[in-house]
Amino acid sequence: MSTKITKSTAYHKVPRAILTVLEKDSRLTEIWNGLTEVQRNEWACYATTGAKLETRKKHLKRMVSDMRGGKKTLCCWPGCPHRRPKAAKWFGKKK
Secondary structure (H helix, E strand, O other): OOOOOOOOOOOOOOOHHHHHHHHHOHHHHHHHHOOOHHHHHHHHHHHHOOOOHHHHHHHHHHHHHHHHOOOOOOOOOOOOOOOOHHHHHHHOOOO
């Protein structure tokens, strides 16, 4: 694939799972590259949020589906708790 993947986000490093998906799909990479740093950050955080591998896979699948469907941001998700301290209440306290 010749399209370079934008790896910058507002807070998070782009997870390997997202990079793998983007490397296989140039159209999805174009969509990803067209997002703002904050939008990419929200997807990166969402895709890695979840204690179970099954949950993270579900989040990644939703990310791909939503982005292909034209969504740039998540619906019904409080947002990255690392970027927005008020959203942390939705994720419980870190140990």
